[in-house]
Amino acid sequence: MTNPSDVQQFELCCAIVNFGTxxxxxxxxxxxxxxxxxxxxGKGTAHSYLLKLLDLxxxxxxxxxxIGPKPATxxxxxxxxxxxxxQKPNHxxxxxxxxxxxxxxxNGYCDNLSxxxxxxxxxYKAIFTVxxxxxxxxxxxxxxxxxxxxxxxxxxxxxxxxxxxxxxxMDIEPEKEIVLILAETxxxxxxxxxxxxxxxxxxxxxxxxxxxxxxxxxxxxx
Amino acid sequence: xxxxxxxxxxxxxxxLPVTFIVLVLNFTIxxxxxxxxxxxxxxALWIIFGxxxxxxxxxxxxxxxxxxxxxxxxxxxxxxxVGIAGLIxxxxxxxxxPDLHILAAQVAFVTSGAISKTSIVVVVSIGIAALLxxxxxxxxxxxxxxxxxxxxxxxxxxxxxxxxxEFLAVSFDASGATTGAMTVPFILALALGVSSLKKGGKASExxxxxxxxIASSGAILAxxxxxxxxxxxxxxxxxxxxxxxxxxxxxxFFYKLPSMAGEVFLALLPLLVIFLVxxxxxxxxxxxxxxxxxxxLVYTFIGLVLFLTGVNAGFMDVGTTVGYILASTGQPxxxxxxxxxxGLVVILAEPAVYVLTNQIxxxxxxxxxxxxxxxxxxxxxxxxxxxSMLRITVPAIQLWHYLLPGYLISIIMMYYVPPLFVGIAFxxxxxxxxxxxxxxxxxxxxxxxxxxxxxxxxxDGFGVIAMVxxxxxxxxxxxxxxxxxKSTKGGLEVND
Numbered sequence: 067m068t069n070p071s072d073v074q075q076f077e078l079c080c081a082i083v084n085f086g087t088x089x090x091x092x093x094x095x096x097x098x099x100x101x102x103x104x105x106x107x108g109k110g111t112a113h114s115y116l117l118k119l120l121d122l123x124x125x126x127x128x129x130x131x132x133i134g135p136k137p138a139t140x141x142x143x144x145x146x147x148x149x150x151x152x153q154k155p156n157h158x159x160x161x162x163x164x165x166x167x168x169x170x171x172x173n174g175y176c177d178n179l180s181x182x183x184x185x186x187x188x189x190y191k192a193i194f195t196v197x198x199x200x201x202x203x204x205x206x207x208x209x210x211x212x213x214x215x216x217x218x219x220x221x222x223x224x225x226x227x228x229x230x231x232x233x234x235x236m237d238i239e240p241e242k243e244i245v246l247i248l249a250e251t252x253x254x255x256x257x258x259x260x261x262x263x264x265x266x267x268x269x270x271x272x273x274x275x276x277x278x279x280x281x282x283x284x285x286x287x288x
Numbered sequence: 289x290x291x292x293x294x295x296x297x298x299x300x301x302x303x304l305p306v307t308f309i310v311l312v313l314n315f316t317i318x319x320x321x322x323x324x325x326x327x328x329x330x331x332a333l334w335i336i337f338g339x340x341x342x343x344x345x346x347x348x349x350x351x352x353x354x355x356x357x358x359x360x361x362x363x364x365x366x367x368x369x370v371g372i373a374g375l376i377x378x379x380x381x382x383x384x385x386p387d388l389h390i391l392a393a394q395v396a397f398v399t400s401g402a403i404s405k406t407s408i409v410v411v412v413s414i415g416i417a418a419l420l421x422x423x424x425x426x427x428x429x430x431x432x433x434x435x436x437x438x439x440x441x442x443x444x445x446x447x448x449x450x451x452x453x454e455f456l457a458v459s460f461d462a463s464g465a466t467t468g469a470m471t472v473p474f475i476l477a478l479a480l481g482v483s484s485l486k487k488g489g490k491a492s493e494x495x496x497x498x499x500x501x502i503a504s505s506g507a508i509l510a511x512x513x514x515x516x517x518x519x520x521x522x523x524x525x526x527x528x529x530x531x532x533x534x535x536x537x538x539x540x541f542f543y544k545l546p547s548m549a550g551e552v553f554l555a556l557l558p559l560l561v562i563f564l565v566x567x568x569x570x571x572x573x574x575x576x577x578x579x580x581x582x583x584x585l586v587y588t589f590i591g592l593v594l595f596l597t598g599v600n601a602g603f604m605d606v607g608t609t610v611g612y613i614l615a616s617t618g619q620p621x622x623x624x625x626x627x628x629x630x631g632l633v634v635i636l637a638e639p640a641v642y643v644l645t646n647q648i649x650x651x652x653x654x655x656x657x658x659x660x661x662x663x664x665x666x667x668x669x670x671x672x673x674x675x676s677m678l679r680i681t682v683p684a685i686q687l688w689h690y691l692l693p694g695y696l697i698s699i700i701m702m703y704y705v706p707p708l709f710v711g712i713a714f715x716x717x718x719x720x721x722x723x724x725x726x727x728x729x730x731x732x733x734x735x736x737x738x739x740x741x742x743x744x745x746x747x748d749g750f751g752v753i754a755m756v757x758x759x760x761x762x763x764x765x766x767x768x769x770x771x772x773x774k775s776t777k778g779g780l781e782v783n784d
Contacts, residue, residue: 088654107653117291121580122344125291128654156290203576223484223492233365234428237487241359 076168077281079139081130081146082110082218082246083158088128091146095130098145099138104131108220108246111206127218129246133168143282152285159285161248163192163278190280191254192246195261196222197273199241205261206245212260213253215286220244248283292340299340302642305633306728307332310606313626318613323535324606330541331602334594339639342469342591346643349584350470351477353563356571358481362428370428374421378503380558381474382416383409386551387465387726394750395458403518408511412462415510416503420475423502427482430491433498434702434710440505441695447512448688454747457687459511460754463504464721469592470555472640472719475500476647496651497711500718504757540601548596556589595639599727607728611735620681623736624674631673631756632666634728640719641665648712660767661712668763669720672755673729680737680748687751691758698761701769709768713761721757729756 079100081091088105095103110127117123132142143160151157195205199221206217222242232238249257254277266272310328314320320328357377361370382388392408419440426436448456467475476499483495563581567573573581610630614623635641645658679685702710730752737748 085654105654107650120344121348121583122291124348200577204574223487233362233485234367234370235430236362236428236485236491238362238485239487241484 074135076133076165077136077139077162078165079132079134079142079160079162081132081143081158081160082108082127083130083150084156085126085128087150087158088130091128091130091150092132094145094149095132095134095142098142100132100134100142102132105129106131106220108218110218111216129218129220133165140282143284147284157285159248159283161190161192161283162281164281189251190248190283190286191251192248192278192280193254193258193261193275194278195245195247195265195267195273195275196224196242197245197265199243201265201273202243202245205265206247208260208264209245209247209257212256214247214249214257216247218246220246248280248286295340295343296336298642299336299343302636303332303336303339305636306630309629309633310610313610317617317622318610320606320609321535323537324609326537327540327602328606329602330537331598334541334598334602335637338591338594338596338598339637339642340591341587342595342639343642345584345587345589345591346473346639347584347646349581349586349588350473350559351480351643352577352581352584353559354474354477355481355484356573357562357566358478358483359485360481360566360570361424362482362485367425370424371421374424375417377478377562378417378420378506379413380562381471382466382507383413384555384558385466385468385471386555387468387723388412388462390726391458391462391465398454403514408514411510411514412466412507415506415508415513416466417506419506419509420499420503423479423499424482426502427479427495427499433494433501433707433714437498437501437505437702437710437714438699440502440509441699444505444508444512445692445695447509447516451512451515453686453688454750455511455515456691457747457751457754459508459515460687460691460757461750461752462507462511464718464753464757465726466507467500467504467640467718467721468555469595469639469723470552470559470588472500472715472722473643474559475503476643476715480647480651493651494707494711496647497708497715499715501711501714504718540605541597544597544601545593548600549593552589552592552596556585560585592639596723599723603724603728604731607731608735608738611732611737612739613735615681615736615739620678623681624677627677627732627736628670628674630732631670631729634724635666635669635720636662638720638722638724640722641716644712644716644719652708656708656712656771661716661764664763664767665716665720665760668759669725669756671763672759673732673752675759676733676752676755677736679751680733681740683742687754690755694758694762698758698765701762701765705765705768706772709765709771713764713768716760716764717757720760721753725756726753 079095083091085107092103092105106129108127108129110125111123132139134142139162143162146152146158146160152160193209197205202217202219206214206219209217220243222244223239224242247257258275258277261275262268267275307329314325357373361373364370388409389405392405392412395403395408396405422436425431426433448459451459476497479499480496483492486492486495563585567578610626611623614626641662645661648656648661649658675690679687679690698713705713730749733752734749737744
């Protein structure tokens with residue numbers, strides 16, 4: 067086992083930006099010591115009365131996932147905020163999450179699984195909910211009523227243990243939606259409860275919800 | 289608000305190039321009359337607004353319906369249901385397509401009524417319906433696209449031996465005409481709806497494309513078979529390329545508006561009815577989703593009416609005039625060169641191009657960039673128009689001199705290109721030949737034919753759309769080969 071002091075702390079740095087900006091985010095991250103990133107497409111919601119009326123409130127977003135040692139991710143997030151002006155509304159958000167294990171990264175590896183890290187009281191939580199396709203909207207409505215300030219939807223595919231199917235000659239995996247909501251720790255509790263009651267999530271087959279700590283978050287609407 | 293501004297900007301970049309080129313031509317070699325120029329500029333404005341609204345409508349109206357339908361058909365897990373639904377969808381969508389009616393009227397005219405307009409519309413629609421169902425079967429039974437397309441095109445060329453060159457042109461034009469601004473987004477979304485259920489990203493990605501290609505080959509087959517059966521292979525009659533006499537600037541817009549509104553409404557009607565029926569039987573959408581799709585259909589309607597009115601009232605006469613004046617200069621190379629440039633920029637403003645590139649980006653998570661696809665598409669269409677102009681100026685060149693080698697090359701290429709790009713390329717053939725090409729480029733070609741001795745406006749006019757539908761197959765497969773060799777480590781298809 068490596069000496070714990072040699073082990074770097076790794077973090078997942080996640081940026082949610084407008085469509086087309088993802089490659090730029092990775093570019094900036096590379097300048098700041100992160101070796102690579104993964105881009106997924108998602109949908110975000112815009113806040114505008116007019117757009118809601120016209121039903122055009124959905125915007126294409128890119129979600130960039132990057133893993134790197136803590137100093138690099140911290141610096142990346144700072145630089146991203148400056149360069150892409152996250153302090154302005156609708157310019158994007160960035161946050162970092164602590165990781166307990168990383169393998170396969172060029173920077174080395176870390177394995178904190180066995181040690182309990184004294185995480186300082188984090189200000190934000192990231193709430194992930196995986197639901198059947200089409201239900202994300204209901205979920206977000208409920209979350210917004212409970213104080214959430216926005217959400218990002220990622221299209222996904224997957225099957226629970228009882229859902230596997232074959233139609234014609236094709237193997238089917240049902241379509242899912244992952245909803246990512248960032249919230250202040252104090253607001254997280256009511257939001258989670260609202261989602262649980264609205265979606266009946268404690269019943270099997272209605273989706274899963276998990277919450278992770280967020281170290282830093284930038285660009286959220288206050 | 290910035291969603292609206294973004295979309296508006298996107299469309300602006302699409303429409304400005306063609307506007308700019310025409311303005312440059314106006315101040316250099318082709319001085320246009322003032323009322324034509326003003327009408328053109330107003331038309332460009334209508335097109336910009338129309339296209340923006342239309343694209344929103346497709347996003348929240350047409351595409352969701354296609355997706356829902358595709359998913360629902362597959363989930364029934366009944367072969368007969370998928371087959372019948374494919375037939376019904378294919379038939380009613382193409383029967384309502386305005387471009388098909390224009391084409392059918394022309395064919396009825398040149399055959400002196402031997403083939404009636406109604407029979408052409410019905411036969412082509414049956415062809416599309418049958419092949420749409422076949423295309424759906426292909427996706428659900430995991431049959432490779434390139435093999436099916438090879439078989440289809442071999443059959444087409446086998447039958448083509450028995451048809452006259454003129455009818456060959458008509459039949460290939462039919463494939464472009466039936467895949468209009470409304471049909472393409474819907475069929476694309478339908479394919480996505482079925483294939484996105486598939487397990488494993490690669491298969492699901494590849495099968496999102498190719499359905500448009502298969503469906504449009506149905507139109508070719510139908511027309512060829514009909515001309516063989518009815519034994520009418522002579523094209524007679526002639527058409528005058530006309531520029532409307534009126535010098536009114538706004539007049540043509542209001543004159544065209546009601547007829548365009550009628551056409552678009554007719555084209556939208558089957559989709560609306562099918563959606564309402566399916567919604568009450570099976571989708572049972574929540575109220576908000578239902579309202580959103582309905583709003584989407586309204587946007588589609590408004591946007592397409594504005595767009596088509598702008599094109600028909602503002603662009604068509606300018607196209608004819610520019611073609612006529614250029615060809616009258618007696619320098620063939622000018623027509624060919626300007627044809628190439630117009631082809632390059634016109635395709636940017638084609639509505640379905642946006643829908644296709646959007647879907648490509650979504651399906652490949654941005655791996656295949658929109659700009660790359662548009663660049664190659666644009667060069668392809670430029671070549672198509674230039675080659676068509678060459679054909680008009682040199683009477684010895686016949687359409688099949690282009691089509692036969694062109695399709696042979698694209699069929700051979702399919703076996704070396706990553707499957708994803710085969711689908712994209714063959715779909716983009718149908719996408720490129722939309723309303724913008726069918727009016728502006730066609731008018732340009734007809735104007736040129738009018739001025740050139742020995743060129744027949746009608747006969748030479750047929751075949752331009754066929755070319756625009758063919759060259760993208762090669763252009764985008766070249767892009768596919770570049771992707772295959774450039775991506776040293778990649779997500780898609782490198783080791784195939």
